[in-house]
Structures are given as structure tokens and as C-alpha cells.
Amino acid sequence: KNQVEQSPQSLIILEGKNCTLQCNYTVSPFSNLRWYKQDTGRGPVSLTIMTFSENTKSNGRYTATLDADTKQSSLHITASQLSDSASYICVVTYLIRLSGGSYIPTFGRGTSLIVHP
Amino acid sequence: DTGVSQNPRHKITKRGQNVTFRCDPISEHNRLYWYRQTLGQGPEFLTYFQNEAQLEKSRLLSDRFSAERPKGSFSTLEIQRTEQGDSAMYLCASSLDLTAGTEAFFGQGTRLTVV
Numbered sequence: 001k002n003q004v005e006q007s008p009q010s011l012i013i014l015e016g017k018n019c020t021l022q023c024n025y026t027v028s029p030f031s032n033l034r035w036y037k038q039d040t041g042r043g044p045v046s047l048t049i050m051t052f053s054e055n056t057k058s059n060g061r062y063t064a065t066l067d068a069d070t071k072q073s074s075l076h077i078t079a080s081q082l083s084d085s086a087s088y089i090c091v092v093t094y095l096i097r098l099s100g101g102s103y104i105p106t107f108g109r110g111t112s113l114i115v116h117p
Numbered sequence: 118d119t120g121v122s123q124n125p126r127h128k129i130t131k132r133g134q135n136v137t138f139r140c141d142p143i144s145e146h147n148r149l150y151w152y153r154q155t156l157g158q159g160p161e162f163l164t165y166f167q168n169e170a171q172l173e174k175s176r177l178l179s180d181r182f183s184a185e186r187p188k189g190s191f192s193t194l195e196i197q198r199t200e201q202g203d204s205a206m207y208l209c210a211s212s213l214d215l216t217a218g219t220e221a222f223f224g225q226g227t228r229l230t231v232v
Contacts, residue, residue: 041226043210104150107161
């Protein structure tokens, strides 16, 4: 079972509409949560970052929320544009105990967003 | 360009051959990560360096995989005796210090195709 689950897996919306993407995680202890945007064939680019004490963070048309009690986060995109078509990945940084014990960013599978004109 | 640089961008190799990828992180970043991403999936953690020390290795990193960061700057990821299942995008990321509020910056990735 993935430790970072995202929904929906894919989403198609019309240009100008709003949408909300969901992220649930089970890992702990938790350092921070990020949302990344990844265009096809390119590396992920950070949109927002929140620590466990933050509830919301905005970056232009992107607004992320975090409920550390329920371990849920959402990414809301307002007034979508064609260039928003991409994969949106939720990344949780937590203490991973493989050998030394380090904080490692762990990725969800992403939500594929397609914005149609 | 002061971002994370990965080379080559694309690599096609025959099954059984060895391949090596290079990652040049942002110069002052002491932390470096390797991830593997297959089609339709999020990146999966492979290994992590703090300076030249390899502190974490995922169970995904089989004996055929080895990573180095000899001087705490650039890193290489080698895959020996490649298999078709190794076909994926290999992503490198670097950061200063991954505490709260610090971002990991990603390179464009190396896409490996094993035929």
C-alpha cells in the first residue's frame, strides 16, 4: 500500500474551471508536505510547501491546504489554463528508517490533469 | 544554468550492457537524491547522499545498481547488466537541508530505454 495516496488518478476539466486534487498520507513523523507540478518528460517543479503547523499556502492560482490531524492535503487550482495540463504530485517528507534514519521526500503517484479549451 | 543538471537526457542500451548516469546538483547543496519514475507513476526513492556519504538505500536498489558521490559534488548512478525492467526515467534532486521549508530541486531526468 502506498504511503502517499492521491485522487483522482486523472481529471479532465474545461479551461477556466476550478478543480481540487486530494492527497492522503499515512507516514510519520512528518516534516513537510509539498505539491509538485510535472510536465511530461520533465522533472518535477515545486508549487507549494507546508510544514505540519501550516493549514494553507497559496501560490498564485494554486492553493494548498493541510490537515495534519487527518493526514489529508488538497491542491485547489482556480481559473484553470491550458498550461496547467500536467501531473500534480503530492510529496511528503518523513523520517525513513532504512539504515541511518533520514528525512526523505516520498512521492504519491500523481494526478494527471488535462485542461481542454 | 544554476539548476540541477543530468546527463545524458536520453539513453538507449541493449539488455545486458552497463550504463552510467551523471547528476550535477546545485553547487552549494549538500544533499542529493536519486529517484526512478516509470510511466504513470510517481518517482520512487532509490538512494540519498549527504555530502559524500550514502546514508540511505531503498530496497529497489538491487545489487546491479551502484551510486557514488566521491567528492560530495556530482553523483553517478551505474546500472550493470541492464534488464528491460530498468527502463524508466531516473531523476536526481538536491537540497541544502531538508528540514521544514526547504525545497528539493529536480533535474530534467535521464530517460533509459533497454531494448
